[in-house]
Amino acid sequence: MTKQSWRDRLIDPRSPDRRPRRAAYALPTLFTAGNVFLGFYALIESYQASMAMISDAASAPHHFQNAAMAIGWSVFLDGLDGRIARLTNTVSEFGREMDSLADSMSFGIAPAVLAFAWGVQFVDPIVDPRILDYLHTAGYLLAFLFLLCGAARLARFNIQKNPVPKNPGRPDRKYFVGLPIPAAAAAVAAIVYAAGSEPIHSWIISALWLALLGLLSFLMVSTWRYPSFKDLSLTHPRSPLIIILMGVLIFLVWKFSQAVLLVLAISYVAGGIAIRIGGIVRRRLRPRAEPPREPEHQVG
Secondary structure: OOOOOHHHHOEOOOOOOOOEOHHHHHHHHHHHHHHHHHHHHHHHHHHHHHHHHHHOHHHHHHHHHHHHHHHHHHHHHHHHHHHHHHHOOOOOHHHHHHHHHHHHHHHHHHHHHHHHHHHOOOOOOOOOHHHHHHHHHHHHHHHHHHHHHHHHHHHHHHHOOOOOOOOOOOOOOEEEEOOOHHHHHHHHHHHHHHOOOOOOOOHHHHHHHHHHHHHHHHHHHOOOEEEOOOOOOOOOOOOHHHHHHHHHHHHHHHHOHHHHHHHHHHHHHHHHHHHHHHHHHHHHHOOOOOOOOOOOEEOO
């Protein structure tokens, strides 16, 4: 008797076009549901942290840390659900819409609330009341702007099939056009986590934090090129060097999670900026017209 592969076992034998069984479609949806739960949990923990600052300030960093970690795990699950759907051939319109709604909560609402509660809400009131009022107003605006730009980024990703960035890359590579919303949320969570989750008390640091939120909001709706790792296959064989590097990275994340996750998140955000600046510099150094290149494969 011929042994069936795991992919063949998912095929409905009654389907003439070899469609997967109905139960197979539930597998990526379970990861998306986990994404929704973690976004909800991050919101609850941000609320608990705010309440703790009033009654028991010593426990507030623990709740902020839980919120940041929940967003980080959401990023991990978000990277898995799409891959599992493609591996099991269960990609569907329902799955795409469900994933988009989950992202708007886990990577839009949850980090926006965390960013305001951790970075603005508990600035020391000893400063000029007018400065504090302006800071809170800017906090409301920029936290909402982060959410709004994230929603616009998701909407653009859903409707555009082959968007073209201002700085096109190699035709054999895949790119994101604009900073993906999971990466923006990961940057917020990584900074909160790396800072020990102790809320910001200095109005100067809080102003810098809001400036970073504004930058992330702009990058999400920009048309700057960001690397995509969707062409990395989990089923293809890898060289021993790649396996060793992945093992070292997993060890570093486990042992020095705060520093390593912060470096990874900030490096990815800064990478798109560096690519954009590098493209501008190259064009100014080489003003002559270049022959048109084939459009690269964009992933939104």
